[in-house]
Amino acid sequence: MGAETKPSEPVVVTFAQISKAIGSDEAIGNLAEASGRDTTVDPVQKAAIMAGVGNVLRMLQDAERTAGAKVLTTPHDARAARLQSLVASGEAAKLRYAELPSGGLEAMFDTNDWSGWATVVWEKLKHLIPHPMVRPKTDIAASLPDTCRIAVLGDWGTGLYGAPKIGAAVRQDRDPFDLLLHLGDVYYSGTSSEVDQRFLEIWPTRRGAINRALNSNHEMYSGGDAYFGRTLPAFGQEGSYFAYQNSQWTLIGLDVAYKDHAIDDEQVRWLTEVVRKAGDRKIVLFSHHQLYSNIEKEQGTKLWSHPGLGELLRSKRIFAWYWGHEHRCTVYEAPDTNFGIWARCIGHSGMPQSRDLTIGLSKATGPAYERADWRFCPAVTVEGNPLPRAVVLEGRNEFIVGEEDKFTPHGYAVLNIDGVHLEEEVRSATGEVIYSKRLV
Incomplete structure (x- = not known):
């Protein structure tokens, strides 16, 4: 593919190419010169x-080494993600593209203008001032019908692998949806071009369905400009957190990414009031970041430690919580003892996730787990919180071509609400139901 040709598929930035971009002696020298010309940043x-x-390069290398393949990978680091977005965009550098057998196009970096390139890179390395948070204008929940159907996609914004298959499955589903919800993450750093190509242009819009998207760390890595300035207007979404309810249920989407894996006081006051007005309705929360995990080290300590949110959680007023961020599908088999929450991670809709931490787990047994390769995660205690046993989706990912055995499957969830009842389904990337449970 030629240098001037606009890429027809999402671009994958590998460590080898980004190392050329910022890791060579020439790149570092020109970056130091760009730094010297900048009068807006103090010497320290x-x-x-x-x-x-160097740390950015190590994180990028570690992410790719963990994956063990040339696929879309990115660390949880704003500067690293912004640099990947920069290389992928072709801004200020000449790019060629090579097709990757696993999917997408590898950006082949080259430039004859190292000084100009370094100036752009320097701007990406500097601290960004985030877009102001856009909040809802009311704490009155919008209406949903008493019988409704909701599709939940998490970490879907890659445009690659199982993500387009999921989009097609939701779009072609014979039954109507009332709400289509993205739990967040458009890669690499949620820039305008990435939000357009990897998210909005392929989002499975359905007639009559409300579209909503939660904020995430990757959208905030570029300051949140595209999330607040493009995604919310495209979805007719008033703010980055919201509430819907019917006669039996109140569904609340939270923004726990504007403050990374945390929540602000004003939002907690809004949440408390929405819950108060819900009366005896059951409350279901949705967010990008997890409250806890029995697989990864990262925990929602700042969430349960917030005085207002912590008090609400300990009151056991929250019935269920669906989150993403961790690129797996994990279903906890019972409510946790501290908060009484039915917890689910639905973060497996688009990012490659290595099988290293799950392939050795014992196979889950029982009728509920016969339709896919589910594995038991033992009950654990994390930071004083006892977590119940969970099952995690295992197996190969047929949509990462040539690397199928290295990555867990992609998929999404469907929630069916019918009066007082809530039934959840986990579906494969092609829409096959591989797990279902009536929670009440």
Whole structure:
């Protein structure tokens, strides 16, 4: 594919190419010169940014090494993600593209203007001022019918692998949906071009369905401009958190990414009031980041430690919570003892997830787990919170071509609400029901 040709598929930025972009002696030298020309940053901050370049490279290398393949990978780091977005965009550098057998196009980096490139890179390494948070204008929940159907997609914004299959499955589903919900993450850093190509252009819009998207760390890595300025207007969404309810249920989407894996006081006051007005309705929360995990080390400590949210959680007023961020499908088999929450991670809709931490787990047994390769995760206690046993979706990912055995499957969830009843389904990327449970 030629240098001037606009890529027809999402671009994958591998460590080898980003190392060329910022890791060579020539790149570092020109980056230091760009730093020297910048009068808006003090010398101490400049030194810290330059010293951090090596750390950015190590994180990118570690992410790719963990994956063990040339696929879309990115660490949880704003500067690293912004640099991947920069290389993928072709801004200020000449790119060629090579087709990757696993999907997408690898950006082949080259430039004859190292000084110009370094100036752009330097701007991406500097601290960004985030877009102001856009909040809902009311704490009155919008209406949903008493019988309704909701599709839940998490970490879907890759445009690759199982993500387009999921989009097609939701779009072609014979039954209507009332709400289509994305739990967040458009990669690499949620820039305008990425939000357009990897998210909005392929989002499975359905006639009569409400579209909603939660904020996430990757959207905030570029300051949140595209999330607040493009996604919310495209979805007719008033703010980054919201509430819907019918006569039996109140569904609440939270923004726990504007403050990374945390929540702000004003939002907690809004949440408390929505819950108060819900009366005796059952409450279901949705967010990007997890409250807890029995697989990954990252926990929602800042969520349950917030005085207001912590008090609400300990009151056991929340019935269920669906989140993403962790690129797996994990279903906890019972409510946890501290908060009484039915917890689910639905983060497996688009990002490649290595099988390293799950392939050795024992196979889940029982009629509920016969339609896919589910594995038992033992009950654990994390930071004083006892977590119940869970099952995690295992097996190969048929949509990461040539690397199928390295990555877990992609999929999504469907929630069916019928009066007082809530039935959840986990579906494969092609729409096959591989797990279902009536929670009440």
